[in-house]
Amino acid sequence: MRKKIFVLLLVVSSIIPNLPVSPLTKGGIKEWLKVERGGIIGIALAQQAGEKKESVCVKCHSQLGGKFAEPVKLWNESIHKEMGNNCDGCHGGDPTDPARAMIKESGFLGKPKITEIPNFCGKCHVGVKENYLKSAHGMIAAKTGAPNCTTCHNSHDVKKASLDLINEKSCTRCHTYEKPQKIKQALAGSEAEIARLAAQIKDAKGSSIDTRRLEEKLFAARNAIHQTTHVLSVEKINAMKAATDKELKEVDASLKIIEKEIAKRKRIAIGVMIFCFAAAGVILLYRKTFLKPESWFKV
Numbered sequence: 359m360r361k362k363i364f365v366l367l368l369v370v371s372s373i374i375p376n377l378p379v380s381p382l383t384k385g386g387i388k389e390w391l392k393v394e395r396g397g398i399i400g401i402a403l404a405q406q407a408g409e410k411k412e413s414v415c416v417k418c419h420s421q422l423g424g425k426f427a428e429p430v431k432l433w434n435e436s437i438h439k440e441m442g443n444n445c446d447g448c449h450g451g452d453p454t455d456p457a458r459a460m461i462k463e464s465g466f467l468g469k470p471k472i473t474e475i476p477n478f479c480g481k482c483h484v485g486v487k488e489n490y491l492k493s494a495h496g497m498i499a500a501k502t503g504a505p506n507c508t509t510c511h512n513s514h515d516v517k518k519a520s521l522d523l524i525n526e527k528s529c530t531r532c533h534t535y536e537k538p539q540k541i542k543q544a545l546a547g548s549e550a551e552i553a554r555l556a557a558q559i560k561d562a563k564g565s566s567i568d569t570r571r572l573e574e575k576l577f578a579a580r581n582a583i584h585q586t587t588h589v590l591s592v593e594k595i596n597a598m599k600a601a602t603d604k605e606l607k608e609v610d611a612s613l614k615i616i617e618k619e620i621a622k623r624k625r626i627a628i629g630v631m632i633f634c635f636a637a638a639g640v641i642l643l644y645r646k647t648f649l650k651p652e653s654w655f656k657v
């Protein structure tokens with residue numbers, strides 16, 4: 359009996375750090391369970407996506423060799439492959455039927471002309487396209503075709519975007535590095551702060567705290583900042599920065615409160631553990647002192 363109580367106390371003490379904190383998670387346990395369930399559904403969806411049939415585009419083009427197989431090799435390493443944007447997402451066509459794969463009736467677009475590329479990519483990246491078309495780059499590219507989306511991101515080995523894309527080698531192909539550098543400096547400060555806050559949110563999540571509201575806020579601030587890159591105007595970027603910096607300060611303040619809460623919970627958990635061990639010690643001592651050894655475990 360006492361042994362069972364001891365085990366129960368141990369289990370309770372180890373659960374405490376994983377309980378949601380009611381003032382921070384408005385819905386308490388209910389919300390917590392929802393998050394857990396959401397996780398399970400997410401995994402199920404990912405598994406479903408993984409079972410999708412291999413596209414005939416990938417299959418046939420891999421076998422073609424030369425310049426027609428090259429896109430497959432490059433795309434295999436891209437964020438598009440990772441996120442499920444396949445050949446037909448960009449080029450159209452029917453990825454399930456080799457006979458219908460590359461005909462007009464299946465919506466096959468073929469290889470885009472250089473001046474068509476902003477619309478080609480922009481059918482999914484709508485916000486980026488809008489900003490780009492208004493920029494000095496978009497206006498000149500409408501006539502000459504460059505710089506277009508693929509000038510900076512490539513066509514097939516498209517990688518996760520970051521400020522590293524703004525570098526002397528890439529940007530001085532056509533002009534000096536003076537303006538690009540100013541833009542990069544304006545954005546770099548916010549970028550570092552966003553990364554720091556994202557890491558803190560991840561830590562809080564590890565302690566099972568509901569951080570969705572903060573995540574949403576950070577995500578919105580991050581998007582607002584990244585959206586300004588294609589505008590290419592230092593003034594507009596600075597105006598946007600002022601607005602998002604305010605949001606980031608609020609996220610930071612909330613995280614400080616959460617940090618304190620985690621520390622408090624850890625102290626409580628340690629207290630309970632110490633109590634359990636002390637209780638177990640007392641029980642053992644009691645038995646050793648007052649009971650005969652053969653009756654120790656006949657509880």
Ligand code: HEC
Pocket residue numbers: 414415416418419422426445446449450451452453455456459460468469
């Ligand atoms: C059975 C083999 C086969 C399949 C399936 C196939 N392709 Fe092709 N594809 C080719 C060959 C061969 C060429 C080169 C000759 C040509 O343009 O017809 C080509 C050319 C292309 C081109 C370049 C066209 C141009 O104008 O230069 C693109 C883009 C392309 N394919 C995309 C796709 C996409 C997207 C799919 C799937 C929806 C697909 N292909 C399915 C064999 C195939």
Ligand code: HEC
Pocket residue numbers: 415416419425426429430433438443444445446447448449469470475478508513514516
């Ligand atoms: C993110 C959009 C995107 C995706 C996804 C994509 N392509 Fe392309 N592809 C382009 C663009 C843009 C061009 C034209 C510029 C160029 O040739 O790089 C192109 C050109 C091509 C060409 C013509 C190459 C040449 O040298 O004439 C072929 C063939 C092709 N793609 C096949 C594929 C196949 C096969 C896949 C899937 C493995 C694929 N593409 C996925 C954007 C894409």
Ligand code: HEC
Pocket residue numbers: 437438441443447448478479480481482483507508511512513516517518519520
């Ligand atoms: C069919 C829709 C579709 C088309 C067309 C498309 N993309 Fe994407 N792209 C996606 C998706 C989905 C993602 C992954 C989610 C995200 O990051 O937005 C993505 C991600 C990206 C990223 C990384 C974004 C990041 O978060 O860092 C870049 C850069 C990008 N695409 C550039 C291009 C370029 C350049 C083209 C044209 C050559 C193109 N895309 C065409 C759907 C598309």
Ligand code: HEC
Pocket residue numbers: 475476479480483486487490495505506507508509510511519520521523524545581583584585587588
């Ligand atoms: C002059 C180079 C350049 C051109 C041209 C360009 N981009 Fe970008 N793009 C960048 C840079 C740099 C970033 C990274 C921005 C950042 O991290 O703030 C980026 C980021 C992105 C992202 C990620 C945005 C996000 O929210 O993280 C996408 C998607 C994207 N570009 C798509 C496109 C598309 C589509 C086009 C054409 C309509 C295009 N880009 C044209 C340089 C370029």
Ligand code: HEC
Pocket residue numbers: 494495498504505509510523524525528529530531532533537538541590591
């Ligand atoms: C293919 C050529 C080309 C490349 C590559 C290129 N640019 Fe440009 N860029 C231009 C042209 C053309 C203009 C307009 C004329 C000028 O200001 O020189 C321009 C103008 C600009 C401007 C001034 C905008 C304004 O309104 O004053 C900025 C900022 C800029 N580019 C940033 C970049 C960055 C950042 C990169 C690298 C990621 C880059 N560019 C790469 C061609 C290019």
